[in-house]
Amino acid sequence: MSDSPVITDVKVIPVTGYDSMLLNIAGAHSCFFSRVLLVITDSAGHSGVGEIPATQVVQKILQNAAPYLIGQKITRLNALVAELHQRDLRDEHPDMQPFPQARAWDLERHYNAVAAVEAALLDLMGQFLNEPVAELLGAGKQRDEVPVLGYLFYIADRQRADMPYQPGRQDQHPWYHLRHQQAMGIDEVVRLAEAAQDRYGFKDFKLKGGVQRGETEIETAIALKKRFPEARVTVDPNASWSLDQAITLCRGMGDVLSYVEDPCGAENGYSGRETLAEFKRATGLPVATNMIANDWRQLNHALQLNAIDIPLADPHFWTMRSAATIGQLCHEWRLTMGCHSNNHFDISLAMLAHLGASAPGDITSFDTHWIWQDGQYLTKEPLQIREGKISLPDKPGFGIELDWEKVEAANRLYNSLPVKDRDDTVPMQYLIDGWQFNPKQATLLR
Numbered sequence: 001m002s003d004s005p006v007i008t009d010v011k012v013i014p015v016t017g018y019d020s021m022l023l024n025i026a027g028a029h030s031c032f033f034s035r036v037l038l039v040i041t042d043s044a045g046h047s048g049v050g051e052i053p054a055t056q057v058v059q060k061i062l063q064n065a066a067p068y069l070i071g072q073k074i075t076r077l078n079a080l081v082a083e084l085h086q087r088d089l090r091d092e093h094p095d096m097q098p099f100p101q102a103r104a105w106d107l108e109r110h111y112n113a114v115a116a117v118e119a120a121l122l123d124l125m126g127q128f129l130n131e132p133v134a135e136l137l138g139a140g141k142q143r144d145e146v147p148v149l150g151y152l153f154y155i156a157d158r159q160r161a162d163m164p165y166q167p168g169r170q171d172q173h174p175w176y177h178l179r180h181q182q183a184m185g186i187d188e189v190v191r192l193a194e195a196a197q198d199r200y201g202f203k204d205f206k207l208k209g210g211v212q213r214g215e216t217e218i219e220t221a222i223a224l225k226k227r228f229p230e231a232r233v234t235v236d237p238n239a240s241w242s243l244d245q246a247i248t249l250c251r252g253m254g255d256v257l258s259y260v261e262d263p264c265g266a267e268n269g270y271s272g273r274e275t276l277a278e279f280k281r282a283t284g285l286p287v288a289t290n291m292i293a294n295d296w297r298q299l300n301h302a303l304q305l306n307a308i309d310i311p312l313a314d315p316h317f318w319t320m321r322s323a324a325t326i327g328q329l330c331h332e333w334r335l336t337m338g339c340h341s342n343n344h345f346d347i348s349l350a351m352l353a354h355l356g357a358s359a360p361g362d363i364t365s366f367d368t369h370w371i372w373q374d375g376q377y378l379t380k381e382p383l384q385i386r387e388g389k390i391s392l393p394d395k396p397g398f399g400i401e402l403d404w405e406k407v408e409a410a411n412r413l414y415n416s417l418p419v420k421d422r423d424d425t426v427p428m429q430y431l432i433d434g435w436q437f438n439p440k441q442a443t444l445l446r
C-alpha cells in the first residue's frame with residue numbers, strides 16, 4: 001500500500017475582486033465578482049487549491065464535505081471524487097434553490113463543489129508525485145502553451161451606477177485604463193481588441209453578444225475580422241436570438257465567423273439542441289456551446305443530433321478530469337475542444353492552462369475573462385498570457401503558490417459585501433429603470 005499523505009485540513013475561502021461594467025444577456029456585471037477557493041492541506045505539508053464560482057450554497061456544500069475529506073489519503077482522489085458525485089450533495093441541502101433564471105446557463109449544482117475538491121486534490125497529487133497536473137489528466141501533457149482568446153464585451157458607462165466601479169489606471173498599458181471605460185460602439189470595441197491584442201498578443205477574439213441588435217453585433221464581428229484578418233472570431237449571444245434570426249444573421253458569414261457560440265436556444269417546443277442542429281444545417285457554421293451540453297447525458301443528445309462542434313468543457317462544472325476526457329473524445333471524434341469561462345482569479349487561470357495542456361490534437365483558443373481581472377493576483381507568481389498563450393510553469397501540481405496576504409484581503413472584501421451572490425440585474429437597473437431579464441430579448445432592447 002502507498003505511503004499516501006492524508007488530508008489534514010480543508011479551508012473554504014470566498015474571495016472578491018473588482019470587475020468592469022460588462023454587459024451580457026443577464027444584465028451588467030457588478031463592480032465586484034466573487035469566487036470560492038478550496039484549500040486542502042495534507043500530512044506532507046503541501047497545500048492544494050481549487051477555484052470555483054462563488055455562491056453561498058456551494059460554500060455550505062464544501063463545508064459539509066470537509067469532515068468527510070479529513071483523514072482520507074490523497075491517493076484516493078478518484079474514489080473521493082466519485083463518492084462526492086454519487087452523494088449528490090444537493091440532497092443534503094433542502095435550502096438549495098435552483099439557480100436564478102437570469103443565469104440559467106451557468107451550471108451551479110453540486111458539480112462546482114466536486115470540481116473544487118477534485119482540483120485541489122489534483123494539485124496535491126501533482127506535488128506528491130512531483131508532476132504537473134497536466135500529466136495526471138487525459139493523455140498526459142501534450143503542450144507547454146495553451147492558446148486563449150481575447151474575450152470582448154460591450155462596456156456600459158460605469159458612472160451611471162452608484163457602485164464603486166474602478167476608474168482604471170493611466171500609468172500602465174492602455175488596456176488597464178480602457179477596460180474600465182464605456183465601449184458600446186463598434187469602433188470602441190475594436191479599440192478594446194487592439195489594446196488587448198497589444199497587451200496579450202491574442203490571435204483570436206470572442207464578442208459577448210445578446211446585448212444590442214443582432215445586426216450591430218454581427219457588424220462588430222465584421223469590424224473585428226477586418227482589423228484582425230487572421231483571427232478566429234466568434235459571437236456568443238447566449239441563445240438570445242431566435243433560430244430564424246440566428247440563421248438570417250449568420251448565413252454566408254463563414255469568412256467572418258470561424259464558429260458561433262450558442263446562437264439560439266429552446267423555442268416553440270424545440271430544445272436548444274434541436275434548434276442548434278437546424279442552425280448548423282442551415283448555415284454550415286460550426287457551433288460551440290456552454291449551454292446545452294454540460295453533462296454527459298446532454299452531450300450525448302447534442303452529438304446524436306449533430307448540434308455542436310465545439311463543446312466548451314469548463315473544468316469548474318465538468319471537473320478537470322471530465323473536461324480532459326472531453327478533450328480526448330473531441331480528438332478521437334473529430335470535434336474541437338474549447339473551454340467556457342466566467343470572471344476568475346489566477347488559480348482558475350492555472351486550472352484551465354493545465355486542462356488545455358492535456359488536450360490532444362488541435363484545440364480552439366480557450367475562453368478566459370482573466371484580462372478583466374489581470375493585476376488582482378492571489379498567487380505569488382501568476383501565470384501570464386503572452387502571445388495569446390498561457391505557458392505552463394515547470395513545477396509540480398498547478399505550479400502556483402497562494403499569496404496569503406492577498407487572499408485574506410480578498411476574503412475581507414467578500415465579507416464586507418451586503419449581497420454575496422451574483423445578480424447582474426441590480427447594476428443593470430441603473431442603466432434601465434426596472435430592467436428585468438428576458439432570455440430572448442437583447443439586454444438593451446427594452
Ligand SMILES: O=C([O-])[C@@H](O)[C@@H](O)[C@H](O)[C@@H](O)C(=O)[O-]
Nearest residue numbers: 024106236290340341342343
Ligand atoms: O461573464 C459573462 O457575462 C458571461 O456571459 C458568462 O456569464 C457566460 O457564462 C459565459 O462567458 C458564456 O460564454 O456564456
Ligand SMILES: [Mg+2]
Nearest residue numbers: 236261262290
Ligand atoms: Mg457562452
